[in-house]
Amino acid sequence: MDYKYQLILLGSEVEAKPKILSILFQKINDLGLPENILKIIEADKINSDYLGNQPAFGLYFGDVEGKHKHIDITDMLLKDGTMILPVYFGNPDGAFSKEIPNNLTNQNGIRFSENELDRIANIILESFELLRSTRKIFISYKRNESTSVAIQLYEALESYNYDVFLDTHTIGKAEPFQDELWHRMTDCDVIVLLNTPKFLESHWCKEEFAEAGTKKIGLVQLVWPHHDIKKIDSGSHLSYPLILKESDFVASIYDDKDKSKLVDIMVKEIIQKVESVRARNLASRQDNLITEFRNIAVECGRTVNVQPEKFLTENLPSGKRIIYIPTIGIPQSTSCQSAEIRHEIEINKDTSVRLIYDDLRIRDKWIKHLDWLNDNFKKDILTLKKQEFKSWLQTTK
Structure with a gap:
């Protein structure tokens, strides 16, 4: 390939860099794309390797001591219209302004942690339009078993810039309820399914689960404590279960539809899982559509x-x-x-x-x-x- 997506690495030499590149190439493989679609450019190679007429995205790694590097390169890229994501490492209060140079302080940055690897990689892919930038999630749940957790996840995912579908919060007045529900499911990236003990006793929950299988939409299953996952696992195309324990709920209350809440660390784990599933789900659905179209074309x-x-x-x-x-x-x-x-x-x-x-x-x-x-x-x-x-x-x- 003579046409590449350029990822430019700026700022400090940090241990986070190879970790981000590793997860990024893993996601490129998940998408079924060739690894050589991406060209990694270190700051000292910018003059020889960077091409202004090809897509580029920059990562700027902050310095905990405030020793800013590559200011001139950063200025040049910003003038070219290149997006640059600042990544910083210290405590949230004051770390960004210390570690990141002034010419990037108006950019939204991310404080690095292992939990943010998928998110950073997805932002890079979104910037190159290799992963769609609309981040759509559908929450499937049984109202009389898990309403409070569904609302908690709706709010948490929205805070991470997801467009979240939750039936009680999303469908407007006078809209045809079921038509809009199927429509939004079709257009989502991942379904977060709250697999409570009586989930499949609901006709509509069962329909949603079957629809996910028909449309080949990936599921992140949250399996309630003391519930047998085998009861729901057979029809899923891409299913990623998280087996919940009583201790994953605040005060171990997991069976009260109005009071149950997940602890913060579990909410973060769920968001991380959703991020990691997006690329694989997109690739699977694309492959299915490509295969079907190509077979008809041959016919x-x-x-x-x-x-x-x-x-x-x-x-x-x-x-x-x-x-x-x-x-x-x-x-x-x-x-x-x-x-x-x-x-x-x-x-x-x-x-x-x-x-x-x-x-x-x-x-x-x-x-x-x-x-x-x-x-x-x-x-x-x-x-x-x-x-x-x-x-x-x-x-x-």
Whole structure:
């Protein structure tokens, strides 16, 4: 690959650096992307290795003694429009302003800890548009068993900039409840499922669990104390259980729907697990959509090629080229704005883009909206829903 995502490492030499790179490459593997998609540039190689016309993101590692390095490089990157994430290490009070140079003090930073590794790696991937920046979580629970914990997790995940769906807090007045629930589940990254003893006795909880399996959505299961996980584990596509103990609840109260609360350390562990599952879940759902589209294309006599960056291309006899981008959840315009896609369009001007997506359970009003956009706006960037894959491939040349 001659087109790379540049990660620039600035500031102090710290033990955190190899740990972040290790988890970052692990996530790149989880996404099914080639490792050489990422180019690591140390500060002393910036003049020889950095290319201003290719996507870049910077990490600035703070110095606990306040000895700031690479100020000139940081200024240059900021002028180029490069995002830089400050990472600091000392106690929260005053550590950021001491460890991070003045030209970065208006940036939001992260205080490093082992628990933040997944979050830092995901921020890097989001900045490169390799992982979508909308961070959508769906909480599935039984109201008469775990309402207080569901609300606690809703508030905790929102504080970490997740867009959280919780039925009692999220669905607006006069909205069709069940349609909106399925719609939001389809568009989520991960489901946090509160696996309480009578969860499956609820018709709708059982439906939500089955829907997660059908849509291949990853589950972070919180299994209540003294509950048998085998009762719910069989139908899940990607399931990551956390077996809770009585001591994981404040005052060991785990069976009161209004009073039960998780201890802070467990809440942080759950958020960390959600962060770690996002990339794997996205990759799995993309792979499923790619496989289905490619199989239909072969059946229709079309030749589509899967690129290492997980989009598909087709060269037509007319000389035109089509890029198919697998889109998870509801298609957004940002899905076709990744650097690699822009590069593909730049080198072949006679290129059109199709955002392919699974329309199952997406609300009719959104489907109609996307169809309207197809009919009325730019014809070289269109959406293509799963139920029309075959008819479109059979008739379009």
